[in-house]
Amino acid sequence: MIAFVLQRLAQAVVVMLAVALVAFSLFRYVGDPVINMVGQDTPEEERIRIREQLALDQPVVVQYFRFVQQIVSGNFGTSLRTGIPIGQLMAERLPATLELAIVAGIFALAVGLPMGVYTGLYPRSRLSNAFLTLSLLGVSLPTFLIGIMLILFFSVMLGLLPSFGRGDVVHLGPWSTGLLSASGLQSLIMPAITLGMFQLALIMRLVRAEMLEVLRTDYIKFARARGLTNRAVNFGHALKNTLIPVITIVGLQLGALIAFSIITESVFQWPGMGLLFLQAVQFADIPVMAIYLVLIGFLFVLINLIVDLLYYVVDPRLRVDVRAGRGG
Amino acid sequence: MTDRPNAPLLEVRSLRVEFETRRGPLVAIDDVSFSIAPGEVLGVVGESGAGKSLTGTAIIGLLEPPGRITAGEILLAGRRIDNLPYEAMRRIRGREVGAIFQDPLTSLNPLYRVSDQLIETIRTHLPMNEKEARARALQLLQEVGIPGAAERLDHYPHQFSGGMRQRVVIALALAAEPKLIIADEPTTALDVSIQAQIITLLKRLCREHGTAVMLITHDMGVIAETADRVAVMYAGRIAEIGPVRKVVQEPHHPYTVGLMGAIPNLGHDVAALTQIEGSMPRLNAIPPGCAFNPRCPKVFDRCRVDRPDPMPVGGSDVACWLYGEGR
Numbered sequence: 001m002i003a004f005v006l007q008r009l010a011q012a013v014v015v016m017l018a019v020a021l022v023a024f025s026l027f028r029y030v031g032d033p034v035i036n037m038v039g040q041d042t043p044e045e046e047r048i049r050i051r052e053q054l055a056l057d058q059p060v061v062v063q064y065f066r067f068v069q070q071i072v073s074g075n076f077g078t079s080l081r082t083g084i085p086i087g088q089l090m091a092e093r094l095p096a097t098l099e100l101a102i103v104a105g106i107f108a109l110a111v112g113l114p115m116g117v118y119t120g121l122y123p124r125s126r127l128s129n130a131f132l133t134l135s136l137l138g139v140s141l142p143t144f145l146i147g148i149m150l151i152l153f154f155s156v157m158l159g160l161l162p163s164f165g166r167g168d169v170v171h172l173g174p175w176s177t178g179l180l181s182a183s184g185l186q187s188l189i190m191p192a193i194t195l196g197m198f199q200l201a202l203i204m205r206l207v208r209a210e211m212l213e214v215l216r217t218d219y220i221k222f223a224r225a226r227g228l229t230n231r232a233v234n235f236g237h238a239l240k241n242t243l244i245p246v247i248t249i250v251g252l253q254l255g256a257l258i259a260f261s262i263i264t265e266s267v268f269q270w271p272g273m274g275l276l277f278l279q280a281v282q283f284a285d286i287p288v289m290a291i292y293l294v295l296i297g298f299l300f301v302l303i304n305l306i307v308d309l310l311y312y313v314v315d316p317r318l319r320v321d322v323r324a325g326r327g328g
Numbered sequence: 329m330t331d332r333p334n335a336p337l338l339e340v341r342s343l344r345v346e347f348e349t350r351r352g353p354l355v356a357i358d359d360v361s362f363s364i365a366p367g368e369v370l371g372v373v374g375e376s377g378a379g380k381s382l383t384g385t386a387i388i389g390l391l392e393p394p395g396r397i398t399a400g401e402i403l404l405a406g407r408r409i410d411n412l413p414y415e416a417m418r419r420i421r422g423r424e425v426g427a428i429f430q431d432p433l434t435s436l437n438p439l440y441r442v443s444d445q446l447i448e449t450i451r452t453h454l455p456m457n458e459k460e461a462r463a464r465a466l467q468l469l470q471e472v473g474i475p476g477a478a479e480r481l482d483h484y485p486h487q488f489s490g491g492m493r494q495r496v497v498i499a500l501a502l503a504a505e506p507k508l509i510i511a512d513e514p515t516t517a518l519d520v521s522i523q524a525q526i527i528t529l530l531k532r533l534c535r536e537h538g539t540a541v542m543l544i545t546h547d548m549g550v551i552a553e554t555a556d557r558v559a560v561m562y563a564g565r566i567a568e569i570g571p572v573r574k575v576v577q578e579p580h581h582p583y584t585v586g587l588m589g590a591i592p593n594l595g596h597d598v599a600a601l602t603q604i605e606g607s608m609p610r611l612n613a614i615p616p617g618c619a620f621n622p623r624c625p626k627v628f629d630r631c632r633v634d635r636p637d638p639m640p641v642g643g644s645d646v647a648c649w650l651y652g653e654g655r
Contacts, residue, residue: 218434225388226449226500227422237437316484317438
């Protein structure tokens with residue numbers, strides 16, 4: 001178990017170094033930062049001084065490791081556009097994006113899982129067919145279209161929900177949350193549904209396919225032959241066996257929710273990291289883009305690590321294999 | 329109905345199972361009747377697709393759609409069970425009729441400890457608390473001969489070998505002391521050396537508990553060793569049924585004769601094992617008359633027209649016109 005965690009951590013470090021390299025190369029290939037920083041009439045000695053001060057005269061490898069070192073020590077640099085330290089900028093935006101992604105994920109799971117179980121148990125029922133048709137829409141409709149239609153219907157026509165923004169936020173130390181105010185919750189509904197719709201359809205179809213598969217297995221037949229109740233068979237024996245692939249997908253999709261909330265955030269003008277990134281792209285704010293990239297990479301790696309550990313909780317076969325030193 | 333001492337435990341009367349398909353119904357089991365007395369071991373043999381397993385599945389009420397019972401009845405201790413609602417039948421499964429399936433490697437849920445699966449089964453049927461059920465689970469594991477049962481109780485299925493898993497499966501089937509066990513090819517997936525152990529174990533346990541067994545297999549050796557009576561199935565029908573000694577030593581139905589001739593015998597020098605020409609008909613192409621007639625060496629005109637019902641011949645019941653009147 002410990003060997004496994006260490007191994008995964010080592011892999012995570014390698015992945016993060018690679019992500020940092022890509023982020024770093026943004027600086028190298030999107031123009032000379034010194035030119036961006038100084039005026040046209042800055043004398044050459046001044047430019048050289050700045051270049052030395054920023055260590056831009058050092059070999060690329062050294063610069064890369066300085067970049068990594070700075071990130072690791074929590075110094076993310078300064079936004080070129082606003083002049084605000086990027087760490088502060090991210091800290092303001094991160095709660096909004098995380099709340100949106102997690103609520104969207106919970107929504108997708110809480111609705112998608114039961115729908116998937118139902119369609120797996122009763123594949124021929126009408127309700128199942130209706131769910132499947134809906135899920136097809138969920139998978140195929142583009143996110144922005146769902147968002148705009150929701151705004152049109154619930155904000156413009158019915159006037160029930162706010163069409164943009166985050167509503168009132170409550171500050172809990174460094175964390176700003178929209179979950180504690182009525183307007184914050186109202187504002188969250190449509191973006192979360194928009195962002196979670198695709199995942200919902202995905203989870204439902206995945207759970208359904210897995211349920212159909214598991215229900216055909218011998219151990220389900222044997223469980224029925226032992227006279228266990230339907231509830232015990234369907235939810236105890238069958239559902240638990242479908243969970244491993246579901247955990248994988250949900251974990252990966254949570255990373256995707258955070259990374260690809262850009263579109264949803266832009267449709268609903270949600271003040272999260274995705275919107276920050278879009279604004280950074282428009283202004284060629286390279287440090288912000290680079291740090292965004294690193295941060296998203298970090299979240300992905302972190303979530304994957306947690307997913308790997310969850311396998312151990314669910315599947316006893318993995319636990320024993322490692323203990324016996326068989327592994328692999 | 330009352331429980332007479334000699335009343336059969338299980339009685340299957342004119343059972344017919346059909347599969348609804350787009351091209352009309354396929355008859356998989358046709359007019360099958362037999363009975364099992366309390367404590368008796370009935371062997372059911374036949375080729376793959378003869379309807380052996382399906383008969384067992386029909387008895388425990390787990391036919392999967394589109395398969396369904398379209399005629400006949402199944403009685404357990406005089407009570408009709410083929411038309412019970414799902415919940416009533418669920419209470420009978422495991423409690424009164426247990427089942428063991430072919431592959432012990434896949435019969436146990438990989439995510440639950442053996443103790444969890446045993447305790448769950450015991451508590452579903454018997455009024456026991458967790459602690460009592462656990463004690464019974466341990467006792468069952470000891471009874472099926474798992475060494476170090478106390479320690480093995482909390483292991484997961486993948487920590488057991490194939491033979492040990494089949495022992496666990498048997499413990500699970502016996503957990504609520506059913507009166508009848510349907511054992512569907514319980515040894516086919518196991519090593520030959522383990523097969524004998526499992527069969528001996530099953531036989532001993534059922535004798536001790538007075539449990540009747542419907543032993544489905546295509547291994548005549550297992551039947552000869554274990555069963556009291558044997559039913560030979562062919563194309564969804566019973567060809568011959570009788571005491572095991574009779575059927576093995578003096579088979580009457582040409583199909584049974586062929587089956588016995590195909591078993592190698594170490595005691596005698598035989599130039600070549602006999603083999604039955606051709607193969608069993610598909611369900612959608614069962615010939616009129618006797619289903620065996622295209623392969624039968626002794627076929628005559630009547631076999632191609634009339635279907636024979638089982639008739640008593642020397643202690644057995646044989647469905648063959650060779651023994652019919654008017655011959």
